[in-house]
Amino acid sequence: MNYLLPERLERLSREYALGTLAGPARRRFERVLRQTPVGMRAVGAWQERLGGLAGAVPSMQPSESVWRRLEERLFPSARVAPRGPLQWLWGVLSVRALGGVLAGVFLCVALLRFQPGLIGMEPESDVLPQSYVGLLIDAAGKPTLLASSKRHGRLMTVKLLQPVAIPPGSVAQLWALPKDGSAAFPVGVVPGSGTGTVALADTSEKLFFNVSRLAVSIEAAPAKAGDKPSGDFVLSGHCVKLW
């Protein structure tokens, strides 16, 4: 069947968007849509027209468990909000993490047995996890963005200490500037306020080992690998490694 005949495409798009196209015909048309931009546009136009019909549908607040289950399914390693005094511990201790903990305990026991002098050299509670940390300041020198990432982690946590104005349709793009002066590379998009998480392309150890500075520029769209900042940096600061 030639789905691209204008009249046929119009009929199928209309019925697909409304929902009256059913059964195998609906599935077949979905497959066609994935390969035909003209079909996507025809369906999109009808969806836009019909979208107004949802305007008067009363809202219903979903239960919080919907969001919780989404988080659990999409980000299984995400720490679930503490529910009891020791609940957080079980959230953190996945089977793999438990293996790590046991290995750590073993190493610790071995060290204490053979190197007792190590005890007390540095109180453990004062030691920060090995990580990369960046504090970015604005043009007026005011601390604005705090970025941190565990050394072997693939996530960067970002906290805005004051809001950054991001014009509508633009994004705040975080860049890493290598210490050898080579070109900056994009890290991810950061929020204009509050806190956020940036998924890293690799572990921070690999990405930031040779990076001395981090900076943010305002871009029309999120930068891809190989892109360069289009304008001046609105924020910048040192990136340091904590041992």
Place this chain on the structure above:
Amino acid sequence: MLTNEDLAALLPRVALGDRAAFEQVYRSACAHLLGVAFRILNNRERAEEVLQEAFMNVWHSAGGFDASVAGPMTWLINIVRNKAIDALRSGKTERASTLALDEEAMAVAADATQQPQALLERSLEKLRITGCMGELGAPQRQALALAYYRGMVHTEIAETLGAPLGTVKSWVKRGLDKLRACLEAAGIA
């Protein structure tokens, strides 16, 4: 609730794996979207399942959002409606026909203002095209409302309204043609 512009700015960030942006989109749109799914499924539990599945899609396919094809809210509504329609019709949810309506669905069923035709009238008022759409006969409007808000196919509408299938098909088509003409005349689409 965030504006369409805000949502359009957040979705590219979701595509890059920005969880904070994803949560903002969810928090802002979830109540409206659950309402849409609930009209079709008539059961909160199943509507919430659909909402969850829809947002799994949003996370994985936010890169496919193209503002030049449809607005962000339209894009989200479309994902939820498609999921709800699939759930309504899929074999695994045959239980739908045997499942008792939950309390909320009973309340909605008993509330005249929540009936498909009332929802259509109020939506048309919001779009300011009530007068133009008024030129359409009541059966055409009813057929359109049952298809959109209840996810019914032509045969189900024919059964509900007690009209021949061919007639219902032409009512739905005329309803949509008129909607397009009215929106264009109002400069909306």
